[in-house]
Amino acid sequence: MNITLFVDKSLEENAALHYDRAKKVAKKAEGARESLEQNRKKLAELERKRDKELGRQEEQRKAVSRKKEWYEKFRWLVSSEGFLVIGGRDATSNEVIIKKHAEANDLVFHTDMAGSPFFIVKAEGKSPGEATLREAADATCTFSRAWKLGLSNSPVFSVSPEQISKKAQAGEYLTKGAFMIYGKTAYIENAVNLAIGATEDGKIMAGPLNAVRKHCSSVIVISQGDGKPSDIAKTIRHRLKAGTIDEIIRALPSGGMKIKK
Incomplete structure (x- = not known):
C-alpha cells in the first residue's frame, strides 16, 4: 500500500491527515453498509407483501371460480x-x-x-x-x-x-x-x-x-x-x-x- 507524505507537513501532521481520511472512508463504508442493509430489508418487506397479495388474489380467485349452489x-x-x-x-x-x-x-x-x-x-x-x-x-x-x-x-x-x-x-x-x-x-x-x-x-x-x-x-x-x-x-x-x-x-x-x- 502506498502512502503519500506531504513534505510541508511534519510526520505527526501527515499521520493525523491520513487518520482523518481513513475515518472518513470508514464512515462512508459504514454508511454504505447500513444503506445496503436497509435496502435489503425494504426488498424483503416488498417481497413479503407481494407474496401475501398473490396469496390473497389466489384465494379470491378460488372463491370466485368455485361453482355456486x-x-x-x-x-x-x-x-x-x-x-x-x-x-x-x-x-x-x-x-x-x-x-x-x-x-x-x-x-x-x-x-x-x-x-x-x-x-x-x-x-x-x-x-x-x-x-x-x-x-x-x-x-x-x-x-x-x-x-x-x-x-x-x-x-x-x-x-x-x-x-x-x-x-x-x-x-x-x-x-x-x-x-x-x-x-x-x-x-x-x-x-x-x-x-x-x-x-x-x-x-x-x-x-x-x-x-x-x-x-x-x-x-x-x-x-x-x-x-x-x-x-x-x-x-x-x-x-x-x-x-x-x-x-x-x-x-x-x-x-x-x-x-x-
Whole structure:
C-alpha cells in the first residue's frame, strides 16, 4: 500500500491527515453498509407483501371460480342434523323461496314482526328433529328485525307450505314477499344465535352455533353490537381465510355487531 507524505507537513501532521481520511472512508463504508442493509430489508418487506397479495388474489380467485349452489343466492345453512335450511334476504327472495322452493313436507318459519324473512327447512322426505326446528327458528329470529333492534328473541312460528297463500282477504292487498297464513301455527322457542364459518369446500355458512360448528372447522361467534358489518367482515375474512369480503357481508344480518369469540 502506498502512502503519500506531504513534505510541508511534519510526520505527526501527515499521520493525523491520513487518520482523518481513513475515518472518513470508514464512515462512508459504514454508511454504505447500513444503506445496503436497509435496502435489503425494504426488498424483503416488498417481497413479503407481494407474496401475501398473490396469496390473497389466489384465494379470491378460488372463491370466485368455485361453482355456486342454487341455494347460495338466499340465506342458507345446513342444520346439525343435515337438513338444508334456506331463507329470504328481502321481499323479492321471500317471494321466490315460497313460490318456487316450498314443497310438500317442508316446514316454513316466520316471525310475527313486520319484514320478517321466511325460512324453509327442506325435508326431502325425512322428518327433521327438534335440533333442526330450533336452529331454523333461531335463524329466522336472528335474520329478522330482532337483530337490529337488539332483541334477544322474537315470536317465531312454523307452518306447512299448504297453509301459505298469496290470496288476500277481501279488501286487503299483499305486497311483494307477503303472504297470508291460514290454519294452526306452532310457535317455537328461539333466540338470537349467530356463528359463521367456512365449510370444507369453501362455502361461507352463517347460522346458529351448533349448525355451523357441525359443518365448519373454524367457527367465529358473532353477537349484536355497534361494529359495522363491513369492518367485522374484514376480521372474519382474515381469521377464516376463506370466501370474499362481499360473500361474508352477504351472510351477516343487517345491523351492528361484534365478534364474541
